[in-house]
Amino acid sequence: MNSRYDACVVLNYYAPYTSGLTRVAMDVAESLAADGKRVAVVASRHDPALPRFEVRGGVHVHRARVAARIGRGVVSPGFASLAGRIARRSDVVNLHVPMLEAGLIARAARGTPVVVHHHDDVWLSGGATAKAQIAVVDASVAAALRRAAAVVVANLDHAKSSRHWAIMEQRRVCAVPPPCRERGPGKPVFRDGAGPHIGFLGRMAPEKGLHHLVRAFRDWDDPAARLLLAGDESVAGGDVVARLRGQAAGDGRIRFLGRLEEPAIADFHASLDAFALPSVAEESFGITQTEAMMSGVPVVASDLPGMRVPLQTTGFGELVESGDADGLREALRRVARYPAGRRSAGAAVATAAFGMKSSLDAYAAVLEAAAAGS
Structure with a gap:
């Protein structure tokens, strides 16, 4: 059995969890798999009912056990090591940040080129420990960015407002709008009357x-x-x-x-x-x-x-x-x-x-260029 992957995508929460970040990672991973690439996703097992491994949408999904939760984050002692092992068996690793373990995983990838997708700066509402948590995550994201062969952002307007822009602008920054789904006409089944x-x-x-x-x-x-x-x-x-x-x-x-x-x-x-x-x-x-x-x-x-x-x-x-x-x-x-x-x-x-196709094609080109060392 081939143990190598063309790409390894790493994020904290993966499908069936729903968020914009998860959607982007899933669409990219499944698009690459549909094009015949061997793709791995490494994520936390945020729901204990989920399997540790499954093939989902043609993608090999590996999940690490969650030991505890802190705010919106999870504590998964085996997550970084699992991601590092699979990253080293891949041609390119795609980290989706913010992520507490980003810096550690980028380092553990060793010779595998790293493409960091910077979705946003971490944001936490209130709480006595919020500032400390933000500082720790920011330091980890900064460490990953310094090791990145390329950085993907949704647009430069947002990227330039990031606390990490001073680091990002020293790397190859690629603005790729997230893939958006075009849906067919629906039926107004949720309407209740003629009002707005x-x-x-x-x-x-x-x-x-x-x-x-x-x-x-x-x-x-x-x-x-x-x-x-x-x-x-x-x-x-x-x-x-x-x-x-x-x-x-x-x-x-x-x-x-x-x-x-x-x-x-x-x-x-x-x-x-x-x-x-x-x-x-x-x-x-x-x-x-x-x-x-x-x-x-x-x-x-x-x-x-x-x-x-x-x-x-x-x-x-x-x-x-x-x-x-x-x-x-x-x-x-x-x-x-x-x-x-x-x-x-x-x-x-x-x-x-x-539209989705142009976005996914542009994303695949960034990963391929990083894997090729160009």
């Missing part, structure tokens, strides 16, 4: 700023308006759903849909007049907002580095100041009234700019 329907789809996490969205919507004086909140309600590091439910109590116009499986996302988009991404912390891109645009749904998003790029590129929606609930509400009112022609034009521009 506003939606959010993503992780129910503190940095998403959903409390601002709920506050903005509650002051929307239209009894026919609806707010649809969809996404995994049990994400790493805890969720904010209980707080949001309390905040929304008494307003029957607000619905919590939970996690949507892939076939239902097209129906979710077809049910919306506008999509909101009110994040309070920088995001590298915002895949969910871009996929909503590609389905003809205009977006209102926070004007923060990285996540503002899809809107700046397409002009399909509006940017608002992060944390401005009043500005968010008024912008959503405006974009929810976009006519059909503007929606179809916005979808076409977004699809042309951020």
